[in-house]
Structures are given as structure tokens and as C-alpha cells.
Amino acid sequence: MLKPDLLAGRVALVTGASRGIGAAIAKGLVAAGATVWLSARTLGSLDAAVESLNGLGAGEARALYFDVADPAAIKQAFGTIQKADRRLDVLVNNAGILKAAMIEMASVEMMDETYGVNLRSVLVASQYAGRLMARNGGGSIINLTSIMGAQGFAGQAVYAASKAGVIGATKSLAKEFAGRQIRVNAIAPGAIDTALIEGLSDEKRQETVSSIGMGRLGTPEDVAGLSVFLASDYARYITGQVIGVDGGMVV
Amino acid sequence: MAEDLHEIVARALMLDREAITDDLKYNSIPEWDSVAHMALIAELEASYDVMLDTDDIVAMSSVGTIREILKKYDVEA
Numbered sequence: 001m002l003k004p005d006l007l008a009g010r011v012a013l014v015t016g017a018s019r020g021i022g023a024a025i026a027k028g029l030v031a032a033g034a035t036v037w038l039s040a041r042t043l044g045s046l047d048a049a050v051e052s053l054n055g056l057g058a059g060e061a062r063a064l065y066f067d068v069a070d071p072a073a074i075k076q077a078f079g080t081i082q083k084a085d086r087r088l089d090v091l092v093n094n095a096g097i098l099k100a101a102m103i104e105m106a107s108v109e110m111m112d113e114t115y116g117v118n119l120r121s122v123l124v125a126s127q128y129a130g131r132l133m134a135r136n137g138g139g140s141i142i143n144l145t146s147i148m149g150a151q152g153f154a155g156q157a158v159y160a161a162s163k164a165g166v167i168g169a170t171k172s173l174a175k176e177f178a179g180r181q182i183r184v185n186a187i188a189p190g191a192i193d194t195a196l197i198e199g200l201s202d203e204k205r206q207e208t209v210s211s212i213g214m215g216r217l218g219t220p221e222d223v224a225g226l227s228v229f230l231a232s233d234y235a236r237y238i239t240g241q242v243i244g245v246d247g248g249m250v251v
Numbered sequence: 252m253a254e255d256l257h258e259i260v261a262r263a264l265m266l267d268r269e270a271i272t273d274d275l276k277y278n279s280i281p282e283w284d285s286v287a288h289m290a291l292i293a294e295l296e297a298s299y300d301v302m303l304d305t306d307d308i309v310a311m312s313s314v315g316t317i318r319e320i321l322k323k324y325d326v327e328a
Contacts, residue, residue, distance in 0.1 A: 079302050127305060134293040179286065180293075 006232050007059065008033035011085045013077075013129075015068050015121070016095030018045040020194035021144065024220030025092055028228040030059040034090065037081060039064045068095045068121035069113070078128035087136045090231040091129040093122040093166075094144045103157045111158050118162035122169055126184075130177055138181030140231050143170050144223075145186045147246055167242055174240030183239035185230050190246025193217040213248025222247075256321075256328035259298050260314055263291035273315035299326045 012029050016022040017038035029036045030053045038046045038053075038061060046063040053061035064080060066073040081088055096118045099110055122143055133139030148156050149163030167186055174184040191197060191208045197217075200208065209217060223245050229235055230243075244250055257271040264271075264282045277283055283291075292308050295301070295317070301324040311317045321328045 075302065075304075082302055128302070131289075131293050131296055131302075134289070135297045180289075 006032040006228070010034045010089040011081065011087050012090035012092065012231065013037045013039065013081060013088060014092040014094055015039045018042070018049065021189065021192060021220045021223045022094040023049055024224040025094060025227040026061065027053060028224035029090065029231060030061050031056055032059065032228050032232070034059045035085065036060070037062050037064045039066060039077065041065065041067045069116040071124045074121065074124045075128060078132060082132060088129055088132040089136070089139045090142070091125060092142045092227060093125055095121060096144060098159050100155050101158065102155055106158050114158050114162050119165040119169070122166055126173055130180070130182060133182050134180045140235070141173065141182065141184040142227055142230050143184070143186040145188045145242060147188050147190045147244065147250060149188065150242070151250060170242065171240050178239060183235065185239060186242040187223060187226055188242055188244045189218060189223050190244065190249040191217050192223060193219055211249060216247065218245060218247055254298050256314065256318055259294050260291060263287065263294040271314060273318065274313065276313045277311065299324065299328070301326060
């Protein structure tokens with residue numbers, strides 16, 4: 001499906017890459033020839049993925065452990081990339097947490113944690129990415145939002161608010177960075193079969209599937225395909241867009 | 252010897268080198284607005300191989316203060 005040299009010579013960072021959508025995106029970028037820094041919080045959690053990606057015979061994978069909720073750690077991570085590669089072409093802000101709670105039961109701590117991981121990290125990482133990308137004539141920032149960010153969902157006000165914030169950040173940064181040839185887009189996955197929705201009961205799962213036009217849950221690979229496209233020159237004139245990957249849930 | 256600061260500022264702001272002094276202030280001329288400031292920051296980071304803190308970027312309000320702040324990064328500009 002992909003040309004192995006589509007992203008050859010490009011350097012990318014994918015946050016939250018130890019599993020699910022982030023892992024699939026990292027794989028897609030490596031398969032297209034990029035050098036990809038995978039990031040995660042838990043030391044060792046990327047080792048298996050990095051080893052298997054380096055066996056693809058395409059691009060290169062490297063592990064970078066840091067917590068996106070910690071702005072100082074984000075800065076340090078970009079410093080590492082700058083020293084090693086002296087460039088960054090693609091940033092995928094994927095790391096996120098989802099804690100369901102009816103609004104009356106959502107703690108202030110949970111709100112701050114969700115905001116810190118899902119939204120502030122996008123803004124802070126973009127500060128450094130923008131400067132690093134501008135040096136080499138541009139780049140592509142890809143933010144993971146959610147169908148919930150634009151549509152809302154009962155029991156998900158906090159998560160949805162953080163993801164709606166990502167949409168606002170995406171559109172603003174697209175405008176701010178356009179002159180520097182840095183494109184900023186967002187991907188809005190629908191119901192994707194990952195650990196985040198594993199907790200659903202069979203009944204709820206069935207109900208979810210029946211609301212999807214294409215009759216199945218999405219896969220992380222369904223999302224990865226769009227990420228590779230947005231990272232590539234095929235998308236060179238596309239910026240400020242929020243693109244759904246939801247099998248027809250929202251049309 | 253690091254590249255001359257005035258040279259870098261001139262290049263980033265697209266001005267003649269002769270127009271740059273340590274007294275030149277941010278937002279005092281149309282050529283040095285917030286958009287140009289970002290171009291200048293990128294130029295400084297690339298030329299001196301540093302990664303500036305957000306607080307320092309905000310504090311760089313003149314060519315002279317840029318020179319002072321860069322010392323924190325072990326740059327003698």
C-alpha cells in the first residue's frame with residue numbers, strides 16, 4: 001500500500017506509541033521509510049515495538065521515554081531529538097487518557113490530569129516542534145482528537161472538552177504556522193478497537209457497532225493510513241483540517 | 252568564535268546589518284513584530300545550536316537583552 005521511500009530521510013515523533021493507535025501510526029511511518037521516535041511514559045514499554053519496527057527493513061525506530069504531562073520533560077525530549085537528528089519533520093500528538101465519569105462525579109484532579117495529558121501537551125510540544133521544523137523549511141503536525149470532541153458524549157464531558165480544545169489548537173496553529181510551511185491537521189477517530197474501549201460491555205459494544213455505517217469498529221491501522229498521508233508530501237497543501245476516521249459514524 | 256549577533260538579527264529581520272544596534276527593541280520597528288520574532292528565534296537556535304526556554308523567548312526584548320540571555324546558554328554572541 002505504501003511506497004517504502006515515501007518518508008525517507010524524514011524524522012518523526014509519535015507520542016503514546018506503546019500501543020493502540022500510536023503504535024500503529026509509528027509502524028506506518030517506519031514502513032514508509034521515516035526515522036521515528038516512539039514515546040511513552042513507562043520505561044521499557046516501547047522496547048518490543050522498537051525491535052520489531054527495526055526488523056521491517058524500512059525506516060528506523062527509537063524509544064524516548066517521557067511524560068507528556070510534564071512540560072520540562074517535553075522540552076528535554078525535543079532537546080534529545082535536536083541533538084541526534086538536528087531536524088523534525090513530523091510530530092504526532094497522540095498520547096491521551098480517557099476517564100469516563102458523569103460530570104457530577106468528575107474530580108478536579110481528573111479534569112486537570114486529562115487537560116494536562118490531552119491538551120496542554122499538544123500546545124507545549126508544538127512550541128518546540130514549530131521552531132525545530134521551521135529550521136528545515138517546514139513540517140507536519142498531526143493531532144489526535146476524537147469524534148467526541150466535536151459531537152460530545154454522555155459521561156465524557158471532561159475528555160470531550162480536552163479533545164475539543166485540540167481542535168481549536170489545531171486550527172489556530174495551522175494559521176500561525178502556515179507562513180513557515182508547517183501544516184497542522186487533526187484526526188478524529190470514531191470507535192476504534194483499542195484498550196480505550198475494551199471496557200465496554202458486550203451490549204454497549206454491539207450498540208456502538210450498530211451506529212457505524214460500515215458495520216464494524218475501526219482498527220488502529222485505519223487511523224495510521226491517514227497519518228502517513230498527512231505526514232507525506234501528498235498532503236502538502238492541506239492544513240487546518242479535522243478529518244474523521246469513523247466508518248460513517250458522522251457524515 | 253560564534254557568528255556575530257548583529258549579522259543574525261539582520262538576516263532574520265531582513266534588514267541591513269548597519270541598521271542593527273544593541274539598543275534596537277522588539278516591536279519598535281515594523282520589521283520586528285511577533286511573527287519576525289519567531290523567525291529570529293529559529294535563526295538564533297539554529298545558529299548557536301541551543302533550545303531556548305519560552306520565558307527567555309518572551310524576555311528577548313532587545314538585541315542587547317538577547318546577547319545577555321544567550322550567556323545563560325554558554326553563548327558569547
